[in-house]
Amino acid sequence: MMAATTGRDHGRAWQRFRRNRSGLAGGVVLLFFVAVAMLGPVIATHDPTEQFLAPATGGVLDPMEPRDTGKFEAPSGTHLFGTDQLARDIFSRTLEGLRVSLAAAVFTVVVAGGIGIAVGLVAASGPGWLDSLLMRGTDLAYAFPDLLLIILLRAALGDTFFGARQVLGVDAGVLLLFLAIGFTAWPTMARLVRGQVLAVRETEFSMAAVAIGASPSRIAIRHWLPHAAGPVIVEATFLAPRAIFAEAALSFIGLGVSPPSASLGVLISDHFQFVMVQWTALAIPTAILALLFLGTQYLGDGLRDALDPRASR
Amino acid sequence: MTMMRLPIRGVMGVVFPAILMILTACQSDSSATGSPVPEATPTPTAAVQADAVQTLRVNLPGEPQTLDPQRSTDSVSNTILRSIYSGLLRVGPDLTVQPDLAMEVPTVENGGISADGLTYTFRLREGLKWSDGTPLVAGALVDSARRLFEPGATGRYADFYRVLASPGPDGDANLAVRAARRAGATADELLALEALVQPSLRVEAPDDRTVVYHLNTSTPVFLQLAAMWPLYPVRQDVITAHGAQWPEAATHISNGPFRLAEWQHGERIELVRNEHWHGEAPTLDSIHYSMVGEAGVAMLAYGNNELDIVTLGPAELVQVRDDLALREEFIAYAQLSTVGLYFNLGDEDLSDVRVRRALAGGLDRNEYAEVVREGAVLPAYGWVPPGMPGHDPEVGSQYRDGVAAAQALLTEAGFPGGAGLTVTILSVDTSTSNLTSQWLQQQWERNLGVTVVIETRDTATFVADRLAGNYSVVVGGWGADYPDPQNWLPLFQAGGAFNAGDFRNEEFDRLVDEAALELDNERRIQLYVDAQRILIEEAPFTPLYYGRRNALVKPWVTGLLPSSMEGEIPGALYFDRVVISGRAP
Amino acid sequence: MARYIAARLLWTVVTLFALAAITFALMHRVPGGPFDAASVDRPLPAAVLEAQQAYYGLDDPVPVQFGRYLGHLVRGNLGVSFAQQGRPVTDLMLDKMWPSLLLGLMAFGVVVGGGVPLGVLAATHRGRAVDTVALGVATALAAVPSFVLAFVLLLIFSVWLGWTPVFMGAGFGESLSSLPRGIVPAIALGAPAMALISRITRASMLEALEQDYVRTARAKGLSPLAVTLRHALRNALIPVVTVLGPVLAGLITGSIIIESIFGVPGIGSAFITSVTARDYGVIMGTTLLYGAVIMLVNLAVDLAYPVLDPRVTLR
Helix, strand or coil, rough: CCCCCCHHHHHHHHHHHCCHHHHHHHHHHHHHHHHHHHHHHHHCCCCCCCCCCEEEEEEEECCCCCCCCCCCCCCCCCCCEEEECCCCEEEHHHHHHHHHHHHHHHHHHHCCCCCHHHHHHHHHCCCEEEHHHHHHHHHHHHCCCCCHHHHHHHHCCCCCECCEEECCEEEHHHHHHHHHHHHHHHHHHHHHHHHHHHHHHCHHHHHHHHHHHHHHHHHHHHHHHHHHHHHHHHHHHHHHHHHHHHHHHHHCCCCCCCCCCCCHHHHHHHCCCCCCCCCHHHHHHHHHHHHHHHHHHHCCCCHHHCCHHHHCC | CEEEEEEEEECCCCCCCCHHHHHCCCCCCCHHCCCCCCCCCCCCCCCCCCCCCCCCEEEECCCCCCCCCCCCHHHHHHHHHHCCCCCEEECCCCCEEECCCCCCCCCCCCCCCCCCCCEEEEEEEECCCCCCCEECHHHHHHHHHHHHHCCCCCCHHHHHHHHCCCCCCCEEHHHHHHHHHHCCCCCCHHHHHHHHCHHHHHHHEECCCCCEEEEECCCCCCHHHHHHHHCCCCCHHHHHHHHHHHCCCCCCCCCCCCEEEEEEEEEEEEECCCCCCCCCCCCCCCCCCCCCCHHHHHHHHHCCCCCEEEECCCCHHHHHHHCCCHHHHEEEEEEEEEEEEEEEECCCCCCCHHHHHHHHHCHHHHHHHHHHCCCCECCCCCCCCCCCCCCCCCCCHHHHHCHHHHEEEEEEEECCCHHCCEEEEEEEEEEHHHHHHHHHHHHHHHHCCCCEEEEEEEHHHHHHHHHHHCCCEEEEEEEEECCHHHHHHHHCCCCCCCCCCCCCCCCHHHHHHHHHHCCCCCHHHHCCCCCHHHHHHHHEEEEEEEEEEEEECCCCCCCCCCCCCCCCCCHHHHHHHEEECCCCC | HHHHHHHHHHHHHHHHHHHHHHHHHHHHHHHCCCCCCHCCCCCHHHHHHHHHHHCCCCCCCHHHHHHHHHHHHHHHCHHHHEECCCCEEHCCCCCCCHHHHHHHHHHHHHHHHHHHHHHHHHHCCCHHHHHHHHHHHHHHCCCHHHHHHHHHHHHHHHHCCCCCCCCCCCCCCHHHHHHHHHHHHHHHHHHHHHHHHHHHHHHHHHHHHHCHHHHHHHCCCCCCCHHHHHHHHHHHHHHHHHHHHHHHHHHCCCCCHHHHHHHCCCHHHHHHHHHCCHHHHHHHHHHHHHHHHHHHHHHHHHHHHHHHHHCCCCC
């Protein structure tokens, strides 16, 4: 069966999804983290950037002499997840990082999804030469060195987002970095949409729509695009954690966001530096990222099964 | 020494530890009291039984930029260069110059230095050889001096040697270059002037065992300059035959205790003993340098006995402190280096000296050294570090406990309570520089009420932004090339090759110029101290910390001689004395 | 067929040209130049810098420089590395390519050898514990950032078990005996792709197992193993192969993080170093190499389709 998705189908899809335990579990995990992130400012016990360094005495010059620094503390009642290399509260920073990373990941999905859907749809529904041109452009984007683009974007815009230092409570530098990641992630989406639309293009109902004189763009958006919705949603689900991973890697190689912005990537790469001193500081944000990843994987699989009945049984 | 090396957060094959980290290390209370001599010196060589396998395994923080002595400017390259070359003189562990290729250190008494101080004559030892066994003659030293001034390729270290005479019809070309710099000449004018230097350079080899350097200015520190890598002899025939590629392992020929056997770029370097070296033959057969940038990974390798020596970052220091066994292998000592904050003098707000003084005073340097850096560094108030003539603990004392005064200065400058002042810290994204920037941010926001923004950039963008003046503050520093304030103060003279902020102060320039010509050492040092007072008071730069080195050394590395002026690896200046004895299998 | 290949190759050349042009323009737009990175603490005075740029022809307009670059490129000359004292880029890349290629192939072995069996196992045991465990293992390896995974693997294999040196990458690829050292880095490198492949294999395998011919084969009384391997797997591999193409291209062109942690002197670290040092020649060289590998591998995948699935014809 290859009909366009209808309201009735959505109802069935939901029924199918509800029966998928792992998909449901993935969704619950994600919802939990989203809720925690949104409640973050309320739950946070400390200011995420405040340093609780112990005062210096001015006399402890020997590095081997034990001292109280307030740094690298293990989880305790005061600091639930311990403290970091500047004696900041890791619990509060993790909440902040989660919020920032989730918001930025959604942003990446919007950017990559927007470009990818537009390019894929136009390529599949337009004339052959346009298709070829856009697909070669996609090839090009695949092969393009992402790092150069990221460095260029940051150099061009600084740590501001077209003048603003903060957008929707997220530091502009973070958004910019994820914007760059989004720019490098759209080709997959474009190919996917194009493939889906090409498959539905030749079916009877599109022929019928053409026959009754519907405008091409109307057909593309009203009939072909919904057909691609399932795979697009699944791909978008997978893209979100990939963006967070990409940001962690960039942080690690020294191309991350400017401090003191916190994101999961910043926390992981910062805490990696002192893992042998306080491993819990690394384990916590890493575990959260892993759960986010697993959650989206299972959710994505569940959605795929639910939205594409062929694959489910 | 040298530039502190590139910081790219410890990753990717070429990973340089943070600048700061490099300079960092070192404990030792000796640096506080002014003695540069390391306190922690492993067992002497004489009594030990040497192992059959004599290989030392160490880690470099990154890839050397070049192993061409006349082109090198970075401390990683110099770390290797000083093991594979011998110069006319060598700096000893007590920081005095000692003869190396030369038979003796020239003095006025032995006739090596002319009475007017303008001619230095070095008599070479007999039977000197290159690592390929061919005889080394004085002409090789003339070649190296000439290469230093090759037009178009002049590295910044050429500027240290503008004292070499280069008389032309329009006066001395080297002096002309220096004057043009100070006057702010254009690139074309400078290039044209620099081209005049080489043809008339007065470095001569009257016979195969004598080299004579004529100076245009009496320069008491010339002996120190003669011990530095830019004047190491070179094989012009090898360079002519292989071009810019000559420093590769296949074609590299040198004259030091070791020679270059292998250079896998970005991965490893191997030096082996040079059988033709004129000095007492090293016991070590070879030295392996790996290039792993992650401090954590290097630490694991040390624990696994894959490295014999490892330098410690801030987190590793805490790890060692909590580990009784590792503490036994810990050494720490002073480095002649100073790191601090360069202010943007072109910035509208910071062009006001009161704002700069307020920022300089609004910091608790003890907290930085003791708590943030775990005692890996010492709080700094002056420019010339302890352990060097010209260091004066009174310099910069106005910034001790200076928060109240800083607040008053800000109000005076029109920023009451810090309101209206935004300070941008420009930095590269490394763990150490992020640590420093965020600490500075909290200090200034908390103590002065100003708004502080941190902008991290990749290395090249950082330099571009700095050149374009898109910053208020950058963190940077200097390490000694030779233990004399003459290596430190001229950096801030107008037109100086390293005066990035273009600081200009006539009184400062005058004092430094006067000191350069002063033959009475006591007065000379006093002039430098006076100049330093102006520098710290005018605050184009404010010191934050003095460097120290903190490292772990395996007990079987004996005879290691740490130095306050070494490159990137503890004891690297004197690896020829190291003996491996009793290495664990 | 030959015409198809020729047309695709032509497109590849055109795309590579566009890639070269855009990269060239962009890298000159990025602030900072090749002589800046070396002077992080104390930038060269502008005057000295200009003199140096003039010396290397970097003060010409970018299109002029690009023309000159293309002229050299068609003659097989990729220029020189500024960061390495004028070392030819071809020489440098040949040096770095070998370890990356070897490690990438080993990682590819991990991806295929681990991902496909895990996926098959999960599919044939659908809904049972084996399914959960097989998929869980593959996914968990991909769920942590690669530098964390790499460090944990180092701790396990080098520090606790003592099976491999910490500097695993040192000398990798120089001799046959150095190859086993690549196993742990290859696992770290291949883990994310392995998770992907196992999931795709599972999904595609599930679909194949439902097909009529598989049911027929089963009804005929063939052993489950034979049915799985001979009938279902072959068809299930088609979507897997399409993904394996880009995966292979990604693996053999080097990974910055894995190379840096394990000390492998590969092309990934060469690329990042060149970007941050604005070493123009090396940026161009590595970008073109990466682009060419990706496009050629994709072409190979497209050519493999008809072989795997007779219903597909190339157009």
